[in-house]
Amino acid sequence: MEYEERFDKAIQVTGVGLFVNLGLTVFKLFAGIVGNSAAMVADSIHSLSDFLTDIVVIFGFQIAKKPVDESHNYGHGKIETLSASLVGIMLFVVAGQILLFGLRKTLLFAEGGNLEQPSLIALYAALLSVISKEFMYHYTIRQARNINSMALTANAWHHRSDAFSSLGTMTGLGAAIFLGGKWVVLDPLMAVLLSIIIFKVALKIFHNSINELIEASLDNETEGKIRQIIRKTEGVKAFSNLKTRRIGNNIAVDVCIKVDNALDIGEANRISIHVEHSLKKTFGPYTYVLVKAEPYVREPGGKPEDGEIPEHPVNPEKHETCLRKQPD
Ligand SMILES: [Zn+2]
Incomplete structure (x- = not known):
């Protein structure tokens, strides 16, 4: 595959993700507000940060695509690495947000506080999020392997971690809606667990890209x-x-x-x-x-x-x- 063609492919794949993330942000925010679900509102904010990350990544690819020139004798490949590290940082931030959100709600419940019961539309939004994100993982990882791109691989795993986090939201929402009572606490607990998984993914992406930036030797x-x-x-x-x-x-x-x-x-x-x-x-x-x-x-x-x-x-x-x- 030609050098430029490879970047065009990467931009195209990330562009599909960008539109999915934008659609999910809008629908999930709507469902979270109408469906009285703080978890779904948080989930939609996550999608918003994903949408912003996609913009960063596409910008990175646009620059990395530039061929070798007089002042960049080794090409612009490192910009792709830099955008992967930015995705890693953003994932850290999002994982931290979800962790805090989950802990706060769990503490509230432990202190005898009342967690409000969400409605069905929030559950549908979570289901849509899980399905579309898992689909995006498979689509993106296949393309990442085709063109052997680290940034695209990072983004594919991000899609999957999104699917997992929405699955957690969905489980918690399902329990809160259909069982009610003390089961409502499953929602924030699931969020805490999922944030740890996202932390791990973020650490791996960040570690790999920083190593590349500081010119680590090959394996x-x-x-x-x-x-x-x-x-x-x-x-x-x-x-x-x-x-x-x-x-x-x-x-x-x-x-x-x-x-x-x-x-x-x-x-x-x-x-x-x-x-x-x-x-x-x-x-x-x-x-x-x-x-x-x-x-x-x-x-x-x-x-x-x-x-x-x-x-x-x-x-x-x-x-x-x-x-x-x-x-x-
Ligand atoms: Zn995400």
């Missing part, structure tokens, strides 16, 4: 695959100083390969290009690869060929390597 499995590709490339005797990171949907690899010191510069360059092509073949054409070729000098009692050698040479004075680049 062990991916790095292992990269090592294997470099090691297998013909002419590479050893390598060192492998550095990896993620830029939006793409990965970046820096590596220093060691080649036979009898080779001329053209041959050494061909091996470097071969490493680059092999990596791009596996990780996609938009992989950022920087390969430096150096003559292979076997350390006294050193490592066997075709292996990764330690990042710190035995004698840095003797080996002018890319690991020890002094400022000019």
Whole structure:
């Protein structure tokens, strides 16, 4: 899939979510007020924050879609990461709101207070919310996998956490409407439980995107695959100083390969290009690869060929390597 096409798809999928969230906000707010349900009003405020989040995400995609330019040599992929972290933050806020709301009502009940009984329209709104949100989860996660987008995956899980939270609201509302009496407390208790689930989702999204923003290395499995590709490339005797990171949907690899010191510069360059092509073949054409070729000098009692050698040479004075680049 082409670079721009991928973002157009992401914008389209998020746009569908935006309209669903807007529709749910309006209907749930109406049902909450008419149906005398504070829980449904809170649920509608949640949908409103989701609607606002969608605007942020679409804005993020619009910018991330811009190709590499003179002042952004690595593209704009990180903006997608930044919007994912904003979704994480907003989820934290919403989870906190639901938690406080649920705790307050539960405390009120525990102190012998009266919780008002909601009416059926609030229950219908909750049912509609559960069905449409679960549908949106499946729709969004399928598209997220198609275009391999972290921001879209985050949004899909958000849809599901919305479905769960509306399911909680629905259960509580059902008990409050049909059983009445002390069952009314199920509504706020369910809200407390659901807020914890949303906290967990928010933490995961936030953790992943912040790690990417601070240039964390790729996971062990991916790095292992990269090592294997470099090691297998013909002419590479050893390598060192492998550095990896993620830029939006793409990965970046820096590596220093060691080649036979009898080779001329053209041959050494061909091996470097071969490493680059092999990596791009596996990780996609938009992989950022920087390969430096150096003559292979076997350390006294050193490592066997075709292996990764330690990042710190035995004698840095003797080996002018890319690991020890002094400022000019
Ligand atoms: Zn939500």
